[in-house]
Amino acid sequence: HSTVLDPACGSGAFLVQSFNKILKSQLKEKLSIDEKAEILQKQIFGIDTDANALQITAFSLYLTLLDGIDKEEIQEKIEKSTRILPSLIGCNLLQKNTIVDDIKFEFEINSNIYSFTKFDCIVANPPWSELKKSAENDIEIKRSRKEINRSALFKNVSKYQISQAFLLKLDNLSHNNTDIAIIV
Numbered sequence: 001h002s003t004v005l006d007p008a009c010g011s012g013a014f015l016v017q018s019f020n021k022i023l024k025s026q027l028k029e030k031l032s033i034d035e036k037a038e039i040l041q042k043q044i045f046g047i048d049t050d051a052n053a054l055q056i057t058a059f060s061l062y063l064t065l066l067d068g069i070d071k072e073e074i075q076e077k078i079e080k081s082t083r084i085l086p087s088l089i090g091c092n093l094l095q096k097n098t099i100v101d102d103i104k105f106e107f108e109i110n111s112n113i114y115s116f117t118k119f120d121c122i123v124a125n126p127p128w129s130e131l132k133k134s135a136e137n138d139i140e141i142k143r144s145r146k147e148i149n150r151s152a153l154f155k156n157v158s159k160y161q162i163s164q165a166f167l168l169k170l171d172n173l174s175h176n177n178t179d180i181a182i183i184v
Helices: 013-024 033-043 051-066 071-079 139-150 162-173
Strands: 004-006 044-048 093-095 105-109 112-116 119-124 174-182
Touching: 004 013, 013 033, 013 044, 013 051, 013 119, 033 044, 033 051, 033 071, 033 105, 044 051, 051 093, 119 162, 162 174
Parallel strands: 004 044, 004 119, 044 093, 119 174
Antiparallel strands: 105 112
16 A cells, blocks of 8 residues: 655646556456545545645545446445545645645544555655745745744755755655655
C-alpha cells in the first residue's frame, strides 16, 4: 500500500494520476466502489492553502472513483442509504501551508484510526515565486516569511523562494525509501 502526497496539490492533477496508477496496478480486473474508496482514503493525500483548490481536487478524485462503477452498484448504495463518496477534505486533503505547518493526516475509517506523517511517494509542482515583502497584507505570506525567518530549517532559503522551502520541508514528510518527484 504505497502512500502518495502532493504537498502543493492545487487542482489535484498529480493525485488523480497517482490514484489512476494505483487502481490499474490492482490484481482484480474490476474493483467495487468500496474497494476504490478504501484505496483513495488510505493512499492518496494532498495539501494546499487554497480551499477552492482542495474542492476541485476532491471533485476530480470523486470522478476518478466513480469511473467504471456500474449504476446498479450506486443505486444499491442509495437505496440502503449508504454513503457513496468518502470524506476527503479535512481527512486526505488538508488546507494547510506545507512550508510552515506541522503536517499530520489523521482520520477514522470503519472505527479504525489512521495517521500519516511520512509518505512513500511525494509529487509536486510547488509555487516558484518569492514571498515578496510587497505582499505583506496577505496573511499567509506574512506568516510564511515570519516562519522562515525564525526557523533553522529555512536558513538557507534564498530570497524567500517558495520552491526551495518546499524542498527543505520534504525531509519531514519522507522516509529513507520515499520516491520524490518535484518540479522546481
